[in-house]
Amino acid sequence: MANKQQQAHRQSLEDPEGFWMKHALELVDWDKRPTTALPGGPASHRTEWFPGARVNLCYNAVDRHAAARGDQVAVVYDSPVTDTVRRYTYSDLLREVQAVASMLRRHGVRRGDTVLLYMAMVPQTLFGILACARLGAVSVIVFGGFASAELAKRIQDSRPRVVLTNTCGLESRTKIVAYKPLLDAAYELARFRPQSTIVLQRDQLRVPIDGARGEFHWDAELAAAAPDAPAVGCEPVDAGHPLTVVYTSGTTGMPKGVVRPTAAHIVALLYAQRYMYGLQPGEAAFTLSDFGWTLGQSYAAYGPLLNGSQTVLYEGKPVGTPDAGQIYRVLSQHKVRVMLCAPTAVVVLRRADPDGLFRTKYDLTHVRGLFLAGERLTPEIHRWWSATITGRTPPPPDAATIVCDAEIAGLVSDNWWQSESGSPMTGICIGLGTSGADVPPVKYGSAGLMMPGCDLRIVRVADDLEEGDAEPAGRELQLADRDEVGAIVLKLPLPPGFPSTLWNNEERFVKEYFCRYPGYYDTGDTGMVDSEGYVHVLSRTDDVIKVAAHRLSTSSIEEVIFGHRAIAECCVIARPCPVKGCVPMVFGALRSDVAQGTAAEQVRHEIVQLARTRVGPIVSLYPHNVVFVDRLPKTRSGKILRKMMRMMVSAVCEDGAQSPDECPIGVPATIEDASVMMSIWRSIIEACAPA
Structure with a gap:
C-alpha cells in the first residue's frame, strides 16, 4: 500500500491543477489570487505556474507575520567567530527590511532592476535580500569572498544597478578575507561599474570609501533613508516575475544564471517547509549554508520566514570555530527542530570527532529532522550521523532502512536538490502525518521518494551517444526498468519552483536542459529508481x-x-x-x-x-x-x-x-x-x- 508521501505524489501528477491550487490558496497571501495553477496546452519547458496572479514574497515572509506575531523571534544570528548571538523578532525584521528597501529606493532601485549582494553571512545580507523582494527588484546573491574573475562574470551578465557589500568575511577568529579589493578588481575585469556600491563596514576591517566612484557608507545611507522607511510598501509582481538569479558555479566558461519565478518558488518552498521538513510556525530551522548557494537562499533566507518560523544564520564552520561541537551547540542553544546541511559537513565532523564526544555535552532530544543535500550521502556516513545525533547504538552495517519511531525524533534523511530546482526533488516527508507511522522508512543509500510534482524517469544511455549529444530526431527514448541505472530525467511540465529561463540566454536554457531528451528536463545526474520507488542518485553523468x-x-x-x-x-x-x-x-x-x-x-x-x-x-x-x-x-x-x-x-x-x-x-x-x-x-x- 502506498504511504502518504506516495499518495500525495500520485495526486500531484494525476491532478496538478487541483493539487497545487489547493496549497497555493491555503499557504500564500496573494495580492491577486490565481484562478488556475497550470495553463492548458502541450507540456513545454516554459511552464508558467499561477498565470495572472500577483504576489510579493517579502509581504508573505515578513509583513503578514509581523502583524500576527510581531514579538516572535524570526532571525537568530549566531557567530562564534565574533562571539555574537543576536535575535530579531518579526517586528524588528520588518523595520530592518523597510530601512534597507528605503535605502535602495533612494539609489534608484525599482521593480525589475537587478541588485547584486556580495556579502558575508550576516543579518544585513538577509535584510538586503528581502528588501529586493519588497521592491520587486531581482536579487543576485554571490558568495562572499568569491574570486574576482568569477564575480566579474556575474556582474557583467546581471549588470546590477546597485551592489551591496561588506568589508570582509571571517573564516575564523583570526583569518579575515577582505572583500573590497576583490570587488574593485571584478569591476575592472567586467568593465562595468554599478550606479552605487553600498559598503557595510565591519569592526574587523574598515576601509576607505570613494564617493567619487559611486561608493557609499551603509550606515550613513541607512540613516538618511530612515524617515521614508515606514512608507516603503511591498510591490506586487506578476507570478512569473524574476525573484532572484542564481548563478551556477562552473569552473570554466560563463556561469548559468538560473531565473527563479516568484509565485511558484513561494509555493514550492512553503510546501517543502510544512510537509517535507515538518517545520511549524514558531519553530527554529538551522540551514548550514551561505546565502550565496541555493540551499542558503531557499532555506536560510526564504523558506522558514515564509512559514512564520525562525531561521538561524550561522557565521562559522562545523569545526575550528573554535571546535567540533559548534553544530551541536547551535542545535541545543536555539532549540532547533530541523537542520539542513551538506554531507561534507558531517564527514568533517566525523574526522575531527569520530566518537562524537562533543555531542554528549548537549541535549538534542527536541531535534525532529536532519536533512542532507549537496552530495550523495553514503550509508556509512548516514549510519554514523544517525547514531551520533540520537545517541543510539549504531545500526549494523547490513541494515537497509531506518523505521521512524512512534514520535518523529532525530530522523536523518538524504534529499536531492539542484541549483535549478530550488527545492528538493526527492526526500522523506516527515510533515505529512503526526506520528512515525505516517513517515516512510529511510533507506540507506537512497535520496528518498519523489516529491510531489516531480515525475522522474530513468533513461537508458545509448552507447552511440557521446556526452552532450542530443537524441536523434524520431528515436524513442528507452526508459529503464526498476533497479536499472541510467540518466535521471524529469518529465515535463516542470514542477513549481524550477527556473523559467536563464538570465539573458533562453537559447542556452533550451540547449542545456531540454534538447538531449525531448519532452524531459535533463538533470545531468545518473541513478536509478528501485522497486519500492526510492530514488538513488549515484553521480553526475560525467x-x-x-x-x-x-x-x-x-x-x-x-x-x-x-x-x-x-x-x-x-x-x-x-x-x-x-x-x-x-x-x-x-x-x-x-x-x-x-x-x-x-x-x-x-x-x-x-x-x-x-x-x-x-x-x-x-x-x-x-x-x-x-x-x-x-x-x-x-x-x-x-x-x-x-x-x-x-x-x-x-x-x-x-x-x-x-x-x-x-x-x-x-x-x-x-x-x-x-x-x-x-x-x-x-x-x-x-x-x-x-x-
Missing part, C-alpha cells in the same frame, strides 16, 4: 567511469571504500588507461588515529580487495591508484572538486605535464583553500609518473 565498456558509478565505488574503518573521506575519479579506456583512481584521507607508512600501505591493499569483493573484479582498482592525501579540495559549500581533479589527472596522463610547481589547470573560483589544490597536483604527479 562521474561515470567506463571501464572496458562497463559503466561504473564513482559514488558506488566510494560507498564501498567508505566502509573501511580507516577512511575519513574519499573521492573516486577516472584515470585514462590504454587497455581499458579508464580505471578508477581513489583519493582518500585517513582518520587521525591511523598511522602512516606501513599501516597506510596495508589499508591501500585492503581497499583494493574490498572493491574487488563488493563491486567485482571488473572494478579494476589497483594499489598504485589508491592515493592518500591530507585533505581533499572542496568548494566553500563543501563539495569535492572532482572535475578539477579529473582535469589534473588528464593533464598528467594524457598531456604529459610533470612540473610539481606549475599546474596547467586554473584555480577554481569556488575553491575553499587553494593550497590544497597544489598538494593534490603533486600527489597526482607522483602517482601517475611513468614507472
Whole structure:
C-alpha cells in the first residue's frame, strides 16, 4: 500500500491543477489570487505556474507575520567567530527590511532592476535580500569572498544597478578575507561599474570609501533613508516575475544564471517547509549554508520566514570555530527542530570527532529532522550521523532502512536538490502525518521518494551517444526498468519552483536542459529508481567511469571504500588507461588515529580487495591508484572538486605535464583553500609518473 508521501505524489501528477491550487490558496497571501495553477496546452519547458496572479514574497515572509506575531523571534544570528548571538523578532525584521528597501529606493532601485549582494553571512545580507523582494527588484546573491574573475562574470551578465557589500568575511577568529579589493578588481575585469556600491563596514576591517566612484557608507545611507522607511510598501509582481538569479558555479566558461519565478518558488518552498521538513510556525530551522548557494537562499533566507518560523544564520564552520561541537551547540542553544546541511559537513565532523564526544555535552532530544543535500550521502556516513545525533547504538552495517519511531525524533534523511530546482526533488516527508507511522522508512543509500510534482524517469544511455549529444530526431527514448541505472530525467511540465529561463540566454536554457531528451528536463545526474520507488542518485553523468565498456558509478565505488574503518573521506575519479579506456583512481584521507607508512600501505591493499569483493573484479582498482592525501579540495559549500581533479589527472596522463610547481589547470573560483589544490597536483604527479 502506498504511504502518504506516495499518495500525495500520485495526486500531484494525476491532478496538478487541483493539487497545487489547493496549497497555493491555503499557504500564500496573494495580492491577486490565481484562478488556475497550470495553463492548458502541450507540456513545454516554459511552464508558467499561477498565470495572472500577483504576489510579493517579502509581504508573505515578513509583513503578514509581523502583524500576527510581531514579538516572535524570526532571525537568530549566531557567530562564534565574533562571539555574537543576536535575535530579531518579526517586528524588528520588518523595520530592518523597510530601512534597507528605503535605502535602495533612494539609489534608484525599482521593480525589475537587478541588485547584486556580495556579502558575508550576516543579518544585513538577509535584510538586503528581502528588501529586493519588497521592491520587486531581482536579487543576485554571490558568495562572499568569491574570486574576482568569477564575480566579474556575474556582474557583467546581471549588470546590477546597485551592489551591496561588506568589508570582509571571517573564516575564523583570526583569518579575515577582505572583500573590497576583490570587488574593485571584478569591476575592472567586467568593465562595468554599478550606479552605487553600498559598503557595510565591519569592526574587523574598515576601509576607505570613494564617493567619487559611486561608493557609499551603509550606515550613513541607512540613516538618511530612515524617515521614508515606514512608507516603503511591498510591490506586487506578476507570478512569473524574476525573484532572484542564481548563478551556477562552473569552473570554466560563463556561469548559468538560473531565473527563479516568484509565485511558484513561494509555493514550492512553503510546501517543502510544512510537509517535507515538518517545520511549524514558531519553530527554529538551522540551514548550514551561505546565502550565496541555493540551499542558503531557499532555506536560510526564504523558506522558514515564509512559514512564520525562525531561521538561524550561522557565521562559522562545523569545526575550528573554535571546535567540533559548534553544530551541536547551535542545535541545543536555539532549540532547533530541523537542520539542513551538506554531507561534507558531517564527514568533517566525523574526522575531527569520530566518537562524537562533543555531542554528549548537549541535549538534542527536541531535534525532529536532519536533512542532507549537496552530495550523495553514503550509508556509512548516514549510519554514523544517525547514531551520533540520537545517541543510539549504531545500526549494523547490513541494515537497509531506518523505521521512524512512534514520535518523529532525530530522523536523518538524504534529499536531492539542484541549483535549478530550488527545492528538493526527492526526500522523506516527515510533515505529512503526526506520528512515525505516517513517515516512510529511510533507506540507506537512497535520496528518498519523489516529491510531489516531480515525475522522474530513468533513461537508458545509448552507447552511440557521446556526452552532450542530443537524441536523434524520431528515436524513442528507452526508459529503464526498476533497479536499472541510467540518466535521471524529469518529465515535463516542470514542477513549481524550477527556473523559467536563464538570465539573458533562453537559447542556452533550451540547449542545456531540454534538447538531449525531448519532452524531459535533463538533470545531468545518473541513478536509478528501485522497486519500492526510492530514488538513488549515484553521480553526475560525467562521474561515470567506463571501464572496458562497463559503466561504473564513482559514488558506488566510494560507498564501498567508505566502509573501511580507516577512511575519513574519499573521492573516486577516472584515470585514462590504454587497455581499458579508464580505471578508477581513489583519493582518500585517513582518520587521525591511523598511522602512516606501513599501516597506510596495508589499508591501500585492503581497499583494493574490498572493491574487488563488493563491486567485482571488473572494478579494476589497483594499489598504485589508491592515493592518500591530507585533505581533499572542496568548494566553500563543501563539495569535492572532482572535475578539477579529473582535469589534473588528464593533464598528467594524457598531456604529459610533470612540473610539481606549475599546474596547467586554473584555480577554481569556488575553491575553499587553494593550497590544497597544489598538494593534490603533486600527489597526482607522483602517482601517475611513468614507472
